[in-house]
Amino acid sequence: MGLGRRLYRGEIDIDFVGRWKLWYSLSGFLLIISIAGLLINGLNLGVEFKGGSVISFKPAVATTVEDVRTTFRDEGVHQAIVQTTNQRYRITSEDLSEATTAKLQQIIKQKYDVKEQIDVQSIGASWGGEVSHKAWIGLGVFMLAIILYLSMAFEPKMALAAIVALVHDLVITAGIYAWSGFEVTPATLLGFLTILGYSLYDAVVVFDMIKEVTAKLGTTSKQTYSMAANNALSHTLIRSLNTSLVAILPVAAILFIGTTLLGAGTLKDLSLALFVGMIVGTYSSLCVATPLLVTLKEREPKYQAIARRVAAASGGGGKKSGKGPKGSENAAVAKG
Amino acid sequence: MARPTSSHSKPGRTLLLLLALILALGGTMFLQKAFTPKLGLDLAGGTTLTLTPVTQNGASPPEEILDRAVNIIRDRVNGNGISDAEVAKSGDNIIISIPGVGRDEAIGLVSTTAELRFRQVLAMEATQLPQDLPTQAPTPGATPSGSASPKSSSSAKPQPSSTRSAGTPGPSVSPTGKALSSALTAPTPTATGQAAKPETTRGAQSDQRQQRHKGQDAKATPTPAATPSSTQQPANPNIDTTGIDPAVLKQFQALDCTDPKKRGQGVQDDANKQYAACESDGSYKYVLDKAKVVGTDIDTASAGVRQGTTEWLVQLDFKSKGASTWATLTGQAVSAPEPRNKVAVVLDGVVITAPNIISAIPGGRAEITGGFDQKSATDLAEQLKYGALPLKFNRSSAETVSSTLGQDQLQGGLIAGIIGLALVVVYSLLYYRGLGIVAVLSLVVATILTYTAVVVLGHNANFRLSLPHIIGLVVSIGITADSFIVYFERIRDEMKEGRRTLRAAVEVAWVRARRTILIADAVMFIAAVVLYALAVGGVAGFAFAMGLTTLIDIVVVFLFTKPFIAMLARLKFFAKGHPLSGLDSERMSADHSGSAGRTTTPQEA
Numbered sequence: 046m047g048l049g050r051r052l053y054r055g056e057i058d059i060d061f062v063g064r065w066k067l068w069y070s071l072s073g074f075l076l077i078i079s080i081a082g083l084l085i086n087g088l089n090l091g092v093e094f095k096g097g098s099v100i101s102f103k104p105a106v107a108t109t110v111e112d113v114r115t116t117f118r119d120e121g122v123h124q125a126i127v128q129t130t131n132q133r134y135r136i137t138s139e140d141l142s143e144a145t146t147a148k149l150q151q152i153i154k155q156k157y158d159v160k161e162q163i164d165v166q167s168i169g170a171s172w173g174g175e176v177s178h179k180a181w182i183g184l185g186v187f188m189l190a191i192i193l194y195l196s197m198a199f200e201p202k203m204a205l206a207a208i209v210a211l212v213h214d215l216v217i218t219a220g221i222y223a224w225s226g227f228e229v230t231p232a233t234l235l236g237f238l239t240i241l242g243y244s245l246y247d248a249v250v251v252f253d254m255i256k257e258v259t260a261k262l263g264t265t266s267k268q269t270y271s272m273a274a275n276n277a278l279s280h281t282l283i284r285s286l287n288t289s290l291v292a293i294l295p296v297a298a299i300l301f302i303g304t305t306l307l308g309a310g311t312l313k314d315l316s317l318a319l320f321v322g323m324i325v326g327t328y329s330s331l332c333v334a335t336p337l338l339v340t341l342k343e344r345e346p347k348y349q350a351i352a353r354r355v356a357a358a359s360g361g362g363g364k365k366s367g368k369g370p371k372g373s374e375n376a377a378v379a380k381g
Numbered sequence: 382m383a384r385p386t387s388s389h390s391k392p393g394r395t396l397l398l399l400l401a402l403i404l405a406l407g408g409t410m411f412l413q414k415a416f417t418p419k420l421g422l423d424l425a426g427g428t429t430l431t432l433t434p435v436t437q438n439g440a441s442p443p444e445e446i447l448d449r450a451v452n453i454i455r456d457r458v459n460g461n462g463i464s465d466a467e468v469a470k471s472g473d474n475i476i477i478s479i480p481g482v483g484r485d486e487a488i489g490l491v492s493t494t495a496e497l498r499f500r501q502v503l504a505m506e507a508t509q510l511p512q513d514l515p516t517q518a519p520t521p522g523a524t525p526s527g528s529a530s531p532k533s534s535s536s537a538k539p540q541p542s543s544t545r546s547a548g549t550p551g552p553s554v555s556p557t558g559k560a561l562s563s564a565l566t567a568p569t570p571t572a573t574g575q576a577a578k579p580e581t582t583r584g585a586q587s588d589q590r591q592q593r594h595k596g597q598d599a600k601a602t603p604t605p606a607a608t609p610s611s612t613q614q615p616a617n618p619n620i621d622t623t624g625i626d627p628a629v630l631k632q633f634q635a636l637d638c639t640d641p642k643k644r645g646q647g648v649q650d651d652a653n654k655q656y657a658a659c660e661s662d663g664s665y666k667y668v669l670d671k672a673k674v675v676g677t678d679i680d681t682a683s684a685g686v687r688q689g690t691t692e693w694l695v696q697l698d699f700k701s702k703g704a705s706t707w708a709t710l711t712g713q714a715v716s717a718p719e720p721r722n723k724v725a726v727v728l729d730g731v732v733i734t735a736p737n738i739i740s741a742i743p744g745g746r747a748e749i750t751g752g753f754d755q756k757s758a759t760d761l762a763e764q765l766k767y768g769a770l771p772l773k774f775n776r777s778s779a780e781t782v783s784s785t786l787g788q789d790q791l792q793g794g795l796i797a798g799i800i801g802l803a804l805v806v807v808y809s810l811l812y813y814r815g816l817g818i819v820a821v822l823s824l825v826v827a828t829i830l831t832y833t834a835v836v837v838l839g840h841n842a843n844f845r846l847s848l849p850h851i852i853g854l855v856v857s858i859g860i861t862a863d864s865f866i867v868y869f870e871r872i873r874d875e876m877k878e879g880r881r882t883l884r885a886a887v888e889v890a891w892v893r894a895r896r897t898i899l900i901a902d903a904v905m906f907i908a909a910v911v912l913y914a915l916a917v918g919g920v921a922g923f924a925f926a927m928g929l930t931t932l933i934d935i936v937v938v939f940l941f942t943k944p945f946i947a948m949l950a951r952l953k954f955f956a957k958g959h960p961l962s963g964l965d966s967e968r969m970s971a972d973h974s975g976s977a978g979r980t981t982t983p984q985e986a
Contacts, residue, residue, distance in 0.1 A: 093778070103785065133786075165781045172777035175433060179472070183915040190907050198900045235849070235923055239856070242908035242927070246860070249901040250867060257893070284870045291808060291866060292859030295801025299855055302797040311423075311848050312793055315923075319856065 062275040065336035072213060072333050079220020086223045091230035091314075092137050094173030097124075099166040100149060101135040104157035108134075116156060120149055130306075140167060176231045180238060187241055199252055202341045207248045210334035214244045218322045232311040236318025243292060243323055247285050247330035254281045255335070259342075262351060269355050270348040271339045278335050289327040296320050392944030399826070399940035406833035409841075418832075419839035421847030421922075424791040426784030427480040432774040434473055441473050449763065450774075451475055467843075471921065474777065497676030497765060498652055499707070500669035501714050502723040502735055504620045504630075507665055508638040621718070625668055626655045633657035633668045644731055661731040669725050669732075673710045678703025680745075682765035684758035693753035695762045697746065704745030712741035728764055794851035801855050802828070805862050813869055815955060819945055820865045827861045827937045831930060844925075853926025860905060861934045865942055867901075868894040872946070884950045891943055898938055905931045 061068075092099055110127045113134050117125040122145070126137045141149070150163045188208055195204035215237060222229055254277040262273055296319045303312030342348055410416060422429050434442045434450070447470060454475060455468040467478040622630060638644055638659035652672035659666050680698040687694055699707050714722050715738045725735035736749055749761070782790075802824065810817035831854060838844035871890035876883065909928030913921050949955050 101786065133789075161783045161785050163781075164783050164786050166779065167776075168778045169433075169775055171433065171775065172431070175474075175777065179915055183911055186915060187908060187911040190911060191904060194903060194907060198903070232849075238912055239908070239923070239927070242905045243859075245904045245908075246863060246901045249904055250897055253897040253900060280874070281870075284866060287812070287866045287870075288859075288863040291805055291862040292856075294804040294808065295797070295855050295858045298801035298804060299794075299797040299852060302793045302800070306789070306793045306796070310790070312790070312797065312852065315849075315852050316797075 060275055061278050061331055062271045062336050062339050065340065068332040068336055072329070075217050075220070076213065079217050079223070082220045082223035086226070088219065088223055088229045089226045090173065091228045091233075093168050093231050094177065094229070096140050096168055096170030096172065097138055098141040098146060098168075099135065099137050099164075100146070100153070101133060101164040101166075102153055102157065102159050103133045103161070104159060106158050108157060110134075116152065117149070120145060120152065122149070130304075140170070173231070176234065180234050183238060184241075187238075191241075191245065195249075195252075199256055203252045203256070203338055206334050206338040206341060207245055207252065209337055210248060210329040211241060211244050213333055214240055214322060214325045214329050217325050218318065221321050221325075222318075227317060228314065230311075230314045232314035233318045236315045236322065239315075239319060240322030240326060243319075244326035244329065246292075247289060247327060248334045250284055250288065251278060251281050251330055251335055252338070254278075255338070262348070266351060267355060267358070269352040270342045271352075272355075274335055274339045274342075278331065282331070285327065285331060289323060293320065293323050296323060392947040395940055395944040396948075399936070402936070402940070403826075403829060403833065406830070406837055409837050410833060413837075413840050415836055415840040418835045418846040419844065420787075420791070421845040421850070422478050422480055422787070423780075423782050423848045424787045424794075424846065424851075425480060426782050426787040427478060428779065428781045430477040430479070430779050431471075431777040432475045432477070433777040434475075435775050447473065447475070472915075475774070497679070498672035498727045499674035499710065500656065500672050500725050500727055501710065501717075502667050502720050502725050503625050503655070503670050504622070504633065504668040505665055505720045505723075505735075506620070506633075506667075508659070508663055620668075621721075629655040629657050629668055633666060636666050638663040638666045656727070658725070658727055658730065658732050660735075661728075661733050665732070665735075667725055667732055667735065669727065672727070674699075674703055674706050676765075678706065679765055682762045684753075684755070684762040687750070692750060693755055693758040694748050694750040695753065695758050695765065696748050697765060699745040699747075701745065704743070707745065707747070708741060708743040711738045711747075714738040715741050726765070733764060734761065790848050791851070794848060794855065798851065798855040798858075801858050805858055809862065809865075815949075816869050816872075816946075819942060819949065820862060820869075822945065823865055823937050823942045824858065824861060826941045827858075827930075827933055830933045830936065834929065834933065847922050849923035850926040853923040854930060857927060857930035857934070860902075860931065861937065863901070864898045864934055864938045867897050868938070868942060868946075871897075883955060884947075887946050887950045895939075895943075899935070902931050902935055 110129055113136065114125055114127045117127075117136060117138065122136075122138045122141065124139045128135045128137070146165055146167065150165065153159055153163055188211070191211075192201075192204045192208055195207055218237060218240065221227075222233070227233075255274050258277040258280075259270055259273045262268060262270065266273075268276070296316050299312055299316035300320050303310065303314075303316055343352060432454075434447065436442050451468055451470055454477065455466075466480070467476075469476050469478075636657050636659060640663075644659040644661070644663055652675060655671060656669045657666065658669055678699055680700045680703070682695060682697050684693060684695050686692065710724060714724055716722075723735045723737050725732045727733070734749065753761070806817075806821050806824065809820035813820060835844065835846055835850075839846065868890065871894040872883075872886050875886035875890045906928055909924045909931060912924035913928060
């Protein structure tokens with residue numbers, strides 16, 4: 046059977062949990078690379094964070110990036126970055142005074158025969174600081190709220206595993222931004238924050254199944270926690286891939302439109318962050334959140350006992366002895 | 382566990398509930414004749430300003446002060462004739478949205494901190510408020526104005542801030558003896574001197590005005606006709622123009638205070654020049670001297686009740702430097718002839734009050750009395766204390782979007798939405814086949830609900846669709862579809878494992894899927910609420926859209942997807958596991974042999 050059909054029938058059986066060493070080292074590697082990127086390159090902060098002016102217009106006469114840049118330089122604008130998408134020019138510069146902006150608008154209107162209003166955005170230097178300050182607070186409050194909520198809906202260890210996976214996603218996404226030099230704007234930040242919700246969606250689906258499957262684990266079960274978890278994961282693999290794919294499709298559509306039709310702006314910045322974050326999030330909910338949960342849970346005495354017994358049972362001899370007094374002891378624990 | 386039987390037996394009823402909901406939203410749309418969402422400025426074109434308060438050590442300013450600032454800015458913007466502008470608070474920031482283009486001058490003035498100024502009145506003149514004319518039935522003779530106010534030392538000239546005037550002259554009654562008083566009585570016909578509060582009724586005001594005309598007429602033109610129809614009243618001949626800058630005099634004569642938009646609300650008056658201004662309610666206009674005392678000279682101002690009476694007053698304390706200039710100013714005014722014995726308080730370009738100075742006021746304290754009620758006294762005290770804007774603001778961001786860029790963005794957002802929706806639809810149909818139709822219909826229902834909700838919110842809660850909203854809505858197509866996938870996969874699980882009938886599987890799977898969906902949606906909703914509450918700018922809009930669609934997702938899954946599948950489960954096409962139904966035996970078979978067995982498993986036992 047081809048992979049596609051096996052996927053369709055949900056018969057894929059990958060030992061995600063068993064390969065935890067692989068995932069941990071892969072994630073560890075990615076985290077180190079990302080943090081290095083953040084330290085070495087830093088993030089390419091957009092004009093919203095540094096303060097500055099953005100002027101954008103659609104010329105009615107043919108022009109070039111170079112020509113536009115010269116026009117700006119003649120008016121004493123030195124740090125003009127000129128971009129063009131779909132015949133719209135976008136000039137990012139240092140914070141311009143109102144007088145300069147007004148003059149530039151006049152010149153642009155005449156020189157490039159622009160009939161409409163010229164789009165002007167000017168951002169004070171402190172604005173970005175406020176946006177990111179609020180974002181950090183939002184992140185903190187969100188994490189706290191989610192830990193509380195998931196602790197109630199599932200259990201604290203699941204909440205912890207989910208949050209670790211979340212931080213993992215955010216760091217790696219930021220790392221990708223640092224290395225690629227994509228511009229970070231408030232819209233990007235918005236994207237990062239939204240990843241929070243999506244990254245957890247998958248984890249919730251998987252954990253819910255794990256909770257259901259492992260609830261049956263008792264003294265007589267032939268499965269360890271990790272086996273049960275892996276089972277649940279394989280079971281929900283299709284679901285996770287489907288939900289992720291379906292979530293990514295509209296984001297990809299926005300990214301496509303944002304890049305081709307509109308160029309730099311909210312659409313592109315937001316969808317790029319989401320796109321990257323969702324892919325990382327799908328990986329982490331399968332390969333980080335669940336193995337981490339298993340690592341945490343296998344330390345519990347109850348599951349350690351099961352693991353020992355199962356190991357002994359599969360080891361061949363001593364099937365009876367393994368189920369001896371220990372078994373009944375555990376049964377009491379399980380009931381209690 | 383749930384009670385599957387109740388919903389199992391009556392999927393139709395649940396669908397009717399949904400239909401009712403859609404009809405309610407749709408009906409609201411029809412009743413209000415509102416079929417399109419209200420668009421934000423980034424889509425419709427316009428200017429958005431974000432003002433951030435500047436405070437010491439970056440602490441949040443008190444809520445009430447921020448509210449006051451919002452009201453003042455709103456007055457200024459509206460005073461400039463931009464009636465469709467919106468001024469709103471967002472966290473500590475104030476966001477001003479000005480639709481349309483070419484309002485640069487308006488943008489310039491909204492965030493400036495105008496100062497409070499005390500200016501001596503050089504000349505003044507009443508304004509004819511045209512709307513008063515019909516209400517003024519001239520009753521000549523009934524009001525013997527000459528005898529009306531014998532006690533008011535400063536002639537029958539009306540008190541400028543007639544709306545606040547009352548019948549008690551200040552200094553003589555004031556126990557403290559400090560007397561800055563707007564105490565000049567409006568000449569009350571009965572001359573009883575009772576504390577009539579003219580501002581409470583327009584009629585009373587009209588009476589006063591009438592009185593004034595009589596007084597003026599009596600002085601200037603000895604005609605008995607007390608007709609207030611003299612809208613073409615010439616520049617008052619009894620204005621003493623000595624010391625008045627001719628240019629300012631010209632402005633004064635041209636000044637039309639009847640139109641609220643032309644009163645100059647929000648104009649930055651130059652403290653070192655004479656200034657022509659209107660009373661804030663438009664009832665008088667003034668020529669004012671250079672500002673000798675300004676808002677920063679005031680230490681504090683408070684409203685209170687004079688001891689032993691019920692009379693409200695405003696008490697002012699000047700700083701040491703202010704106190705001496707204030708003493709000079711009042712000393713100069715007190716000996717001046719009417720109307721130069723008044724000192725006008727100018728705020729944000731208009732005169733808020735212009736009390737008579739009855740004696741020079743040394744010592745740095747002053748009281749304004751006369752006709753206040755609690756609210757007007759408190760308002761005036763606050764204005765005096767805080768000046769025009771109680772806070773200094775930084776312009777954090779200013780964005781002007783042309784209508785074409787707005788259209789481009791709207792178009793881009795819509796195209797992205799359509800592509801995204803189409804991709805999800807195609808994927809659902811390919812992967813889930815028959816069940817995919819349920820997914821597609823669910824998305825259609827979700828789209829209808831979202832659209833109607835956005836329109837209804839737009840016209841009732843002033844919700845304006847902006848680009849972040851559209852992105853949020855498009856992105857959430859994914860969440861909505863995720864809920865179906867979770868449910869569909871559960872149904873397939875049930876059929877595989879338990880070899881249940883489809884009808885039973887639909888119910889058992891629902892109980893389990895419901896929990897997953899609710900927890901996952903709760904997580905999204907928490908994210909949305911946190912972002913909405915804490916974020917600035919576009920983030921809040923995005924979060925709002927996310928929260929809205931999460932709620933809609935729950936409504937759709939509970940009220941449409943579940944009952945609809947329950948109904949489909951009765952159809953042979955699905956129940957028998959037709960290959961195109963998405964529930965065929967090949968898919969369900971736990972048999973690993975690989976033979977694509979077409980043998981229909983006995984689903985219906």
